[in-house]
Amino acid sequence: MTTSQPSPDAVAPSTRQLAPPSPAIRVRSITKSFKDVQVLRGVDFDVARGSIFALLGSNGAGKTTLVKILATLLKPDAGSASVDGFDVTRQAAKARASISLTGQFAAVDELLSGRENLMLVARLRHVAHPAAVADELLARFSLAEASGRRASTYSGGMRRRLDIAMSLIGEPPVIFLDEPTTGLDPQARIDVWNAIDGLAAGGTTVLLTTQYLDEAERLADRIAILHQGRILVNGTLAELKGLLPPAKVEYVEKQPTLEDVFLALTGQAAAEDAAVDHADNAAEAHERRND
Amino acid sequence: MTTHFIGDTATLTGRSLKHVTRSLDTIITTCVMPIAFLLLFVYVFGGAIETGTDVSYIDYLLPGILLITIATGISYTAYRLFQDMQGGIVERFQSMPIARSSTLWAHVLTSLVANALSLVVVVGVAFAMGFRSGANVLDWLGVAGILLLFTLALTWIAVIPGLVAKSPDGASAFSYPLIFLPFISSAFVPTASMPGPVAWFAQYQPVTPIVNSVRALLTGQPVGGDIWIALAWLMGVLVVAYAVAQVIYRRKVS
Ligand SMILES: Nc1ncnc2c1ncn2[C@@H]1O[C@H](COP(=O)(O)OP(=O)(O)OP(=O)(O)O)[C@@H](O)[C@H]1O
Ligand SMILES: [Mg+2]
Numbered sequence: 001m002t003t004s005q006p007s008p009d010a011v012a013p014s015t016r017q018l019a020p021p022s023p024a025i026r027v028r029s030i031t032k033s034f035k036d037v038q039v040l041r042g043v044d045f046d047v048a049r050g051s052i053f054a055l056l057g058s059n060g061a062g063k064t065t066l067v068k069i070l071a072t073l074l075k076p077d078a079g080s081a082s083v084d085g086f087d088v089t090r091q092a093a094k095a096r097a098s099i100s101l102t103g104q105f106a107a108v109d110e111l112l113s114g115r116e117n118l119m120l121v122a123r124l125r126h127v128a129h130p131a132a133v134a135d136e137l138l139a140r141f142s143l144a145e146a147s148g149r150r151a152s153t154y155s156g157g158m159r160r161r162l163d164i165a166m167s168l169i170g171e172p173p174v175i176f177l178d179e180p181t182t183g184l185d186p187q188a189r190i191d192v193w194n195a196i197d198g199l200a201a202g203g204t205t206v207l208l209t210t211q212y213l214d215e216a217e218r219l220a221d222r223i224a225i226l227h228q229g230r231i232l233v234n235g236t237l238a239e240l241k242g243l244l245p246p247a248k249v250e251y252v253e254k255q256p257t258l259e260d261v262f263l264a265l266t267g268q269a270a271a272e273d274a275a276v277d278h279a280d281n282a283a284e285a286h287e288r289r290n291d
Numbered sequence: 292m293t294t295h296f297i298g299d300t301a302t303l304t305g306r307s308l309k310h311v312t313r314s315l316d317t318i319i320t321t322c323v324m325p326i327a328f329l330l331l332f333v334y335v336f337g338g339a340i341e342t343g344t345d346v347s348y349i350d351y352l353l354p355g356i357l358l359i360t361i362a363t364g365i366s367y368t369a370y371r372l373f374q375d376m377q378g379g380i381v382e383r384f385q386s387m388p389i390a391r392s393s394t395l396w397a398h399v400l401t402s403l404v405a406n407a408l409s410l411v412v413v414v415g416v417a418f419a420m421g422f423r424s425g426a427n428v429l430d431w432l433g434v435a436g437i438l439l440l441f442t443l444a445l446t447w448i449a450v451i452p453g454l455v456a457k458s459p460d461g462a463s464a465f466s467y468p469l470i471f472l473p474f475i476s477s478a479f480v481p482t483a484s485m486p487g488p489v490a491w492f493a494q495y496q497p498v499t500p501i502v503n504s505v506r507a508l509l510t511g512q513p514v515g516g517d518i519w520i521a522l523a524w525l526m527g528v529l530v531v532a533y534a535v536a537q538v539i540y541r542r543k544v545s
Contacts, residue, residue, distance in 0.1 A: 071386040072385075073385060073386055073544075096386060096387060097388040100386075100387075101382075101386040103379055103383070105379050106379070107378065107379035107380045107382060107383040108380070109306065109378075110378070111310050111314070112306065120306055121387075124299060124303075124384070125387065125388070126298075150313075
């Protein structure tokens with residue numbers, strides 16, 4: 001902001017409206033090899049602000065590698081990527097301020113309690129009230145009861161929830177989730193899905209990788225498939241479905257799925273109610289930030 | 292992003308200090324071997340050792356035991372760093388907008404505190420066994436300064452295996468030679484009593500001037516030129532270890 005500019009207040013809103021919305025994530029011709037293994041062979045895609053982008057791909061396709069490049073943890077061999085307008089290699093420090101990463105394997109401090117883990121991240125992100133932020137997230141991810149216990153005593157799913165909660169602190173505009181729901185029970189999965197929906201509703205851009213195709217269907221605005229180092233397809237669910245021959249009409253008896261049974265027996269109703277609250281909370285939190 | 296360096300380092304140091312206070316057994320195991328050596332040499336071998344001075348053997352021995360304590364303690368520094376690197380928590384920190392070198396400095400500062408705790412325990416045991424010193428406050432400050440510098444230099448050495456090791460054992464095994472270095476020095480017996488080549492090595496390796504300086508300060512003797520040789524060694528090791536550790540760290544995390 002320079003003072004010499006004539007009436008910046010009058011200019012700013014109109015230019016903002018005219019400028020085409022720049023993508024939150026922009027990936028151009030990224031390549032990456034490990035020794036003789038060529039993992040990424042020229043990856044291109046954009047992710048629009050406030051949308052959820054699902055990256056699919058079989059084991060070893062390079063999803064984690066790509067996420068690490070976007071999270072400034074790995075350098076690409078060639079190509080460029082920017083997050084929130086910042087180049088991930090040349091402006092890494094600024095890019096980091098705009099992102100948060102939940103890696104494929106939970107990165108929590110086992111010797112600290114759940115609450116201490118959250119407080120640690122809150123302090124490192126310099127948020128105003130670390131304790132309040134920690135308590136809110138503990139409640140949102142159903143960890144309040146276990147909040148004082150060391151994370152080493154948590155179940156895999158609890159650890160994963162803590163891990164995701166840690167990534168939401170500071171409300172960064174772009175969040176990367178590498179297989180966020182692997183190992184979660186169906187209810188915890190729904191909780192995480194609702195949290196992700198809430199993030200996107202509040203304007204956060206989410207890039208997630210997953211092995212569960214139903215997860216991509218349920219959450220993503222756009223889905224891309226990474227195969228043999230390139231993006232094979234990239235589109236909305238409807239566009240992807242349109243790639244195959246039109247649907248056949250078959251009549252089948254509608255049986256409850258195993259998931260229906262599981263959720264009915266373990267109290268889906270309660271989970272859904274809580275989940276709706278969570279989504280609302282997330283949206284509110286974002287509104288507060290945007291005010 | 293260096294604006295938050297101090298705050299971020301303090302936060303991360305608080306975190307790894309919790310690791311120390313929550314595994315106090317690491318402080319105990321750090322002290323066990325030095326205390327065992329203390330008992331062994333004072334009560335078993337000590338009677339037969341001619342130090343050629345009129346100080347009691349425990350007073351003669353303690354400086355070397357303190358160095359062994361530090362050499363043992365820094366293996367836990369390497370171990371803690373190794374665990375962090377494996378556990379993915381460092382990746383989380385590195386993807387956050389925090390000062391890049393804070394992660395490493397937090398481990399280094401924690402190492403200084405953990406080793407200070409161990410040294411206090413060992414000195415306490417030595418007092419119970421009859422160690423006495425006529426040193427004044429300045430002498431003690433001098434001793435503390437030398438031990439701090441020694442810990443710092445060895446800590447930066449420990450950072451290297453902590454970063455590159457492939458297994459927890461590999462991360463801590465490097466400290467064994469450092470633990471045994473004091474045995475071939477003036478720490479237990481005067482170097483003059485050793486056979487030719489061994490005496491030569493003992494005379495010119497860094498532990499001897501460090502031990503001699505600490506001993507002189509604790510027994511109220513003039514420190515002489517040993518202190519400068521000791522400081523030169525310590526600064527030299529510190530600078531080289533720091534530089535190597537930084538290069539490896541940069542290569543690892545960016
Ligand atoms: N540090 C590394 N050194 C060598 N090879 C690596 C390294 N990291 C990843 N690879 C290789 O790169 C390829 C892609 O790995 P990546 O972890 O990105 O796959 P992914 O799509 O995330 O797989 P998954 O679904 O199993 O998590 C694999 O063949 C893997 O062995
Ligand atoms: Mg992966």
